[in-house]
Amino acid sequence: MRSFTMTHFQPCCALLVCSLLLTSCKPPQKIEAITESREISSYAPKPHADIPSSTRFYDDAKEEPQKRPNFRELLTWTVPEGWSESTTPDPMGMRLLDLRFGPNQEGECYISLIPGSAGGLEANVNRWRTQMGQTPYTAEEIAKLPTKPFFNRDATFVAFDGDFKSFGAEAAKTGYRMLGLIHSADQATIFVKLTGPKVLVEQNAAAFDAFCQSIKPNLPKEE
Numbered sequence: 001m002r003s004f005t006m007t008h009f010q011p012c013c014a015l016l017v018c019s020l021l022l023t024s025c026k027p028p029q030k031i032e033a034i035t036e037s038r039e040i041s042s043y044a045p046k047p048h049a050d051i052p053s054s055t056r057f058y059d060d061a062k063e064e065p066q067k068r069p070n071f072r073e074l075l076t077w078t079v080p081e082g083w084s085e086s087t088t089p090d091p092m093g094m095r096l097l098d099l100r101f102g103p104n105q106e107g108e109c110y111i112s113l114i115p116g117s118a119g120g121l122e123a124n125v126n127r128w129r130t131q132m133g134q135t136p137y138t139a140e141e142i143a144k145l146p147t148k149p150f151f152n153r154d155a156t157f158v159a160f161d162g163d164f165k166s167f168g169a170e171a172a173k174t175g176y177r178m179l180g181l182i183h184s185a186d187q188a189t190i191f192v193k194l195t196g197p198k199v200l201v202e203q204n205a206a207a208f209d210a211f212c213q214s215i216k217p218n219l220p221k222e223e
Helices: 006-024 121-131 139-143 198-203 205-214
Strands: 095-101 107-115 147-150 153-164 173-184 188-197
Touching: 121 139, 121 153, 121 173, 121 188, 147 173, 147 205, 173 198, 173 205, 188 198, 188 205, 198 205
Parallel strands: none
Antiparallel strands: 095 107, 107 188, 147 153, 153 173, 173 188
16 A cells, blocks of 8 residues: 655646646737836835845745654564564555565565554455455454454454465465554554465464564653
8 A cells, every 4th residue: 555645745736736727728819019108106115136036936945845754763673583674675665664584585574554544454454365366355254353462452463375466566476474463543553564485484473473562662761
């Protein structure tokens, strides 16, 4: 799922305004010369021709861009032994922490935090089901999914086997397993997702549980 920030919003607004101008403005049918003139009142302020347009008009380019909150600073965690943080940039820009494990770093586990309900539990579980080549769950099946303690509350836990096709991938990876934990609240939704070859994931299932339990709010230290 794709986040929509002010950096996406501003170009969209610009494109919308341009399209409106191009479709609504018609070229003048006749050009008329202006021949009338008048004297400037002695009480009128003297014009300053050398003042740049950025001073005479509102210059939003000088306005400081809206800062996006750094959600990574809101959490703390303990990376399991043998796991390491990925140096590959996240193409979606959604991962707070992106970890790799396994002999060839073929296993991956990441944390995502999205403001609000992020589409709801059912939509996110079935999005993961689709990535594994599985049919969507019904609402009744989702209601029966197990839970695990997370952030002092219960979070929905999923485990799927299948052929995993990540976002933007041309082909699915066969014989994979996915573990996932979703904690959804009105304020924010936290995802912890692990994928990899089935045998490798089974070997790291306990590490995944320990990692999830280590994720906590990063509270300020008392002075």
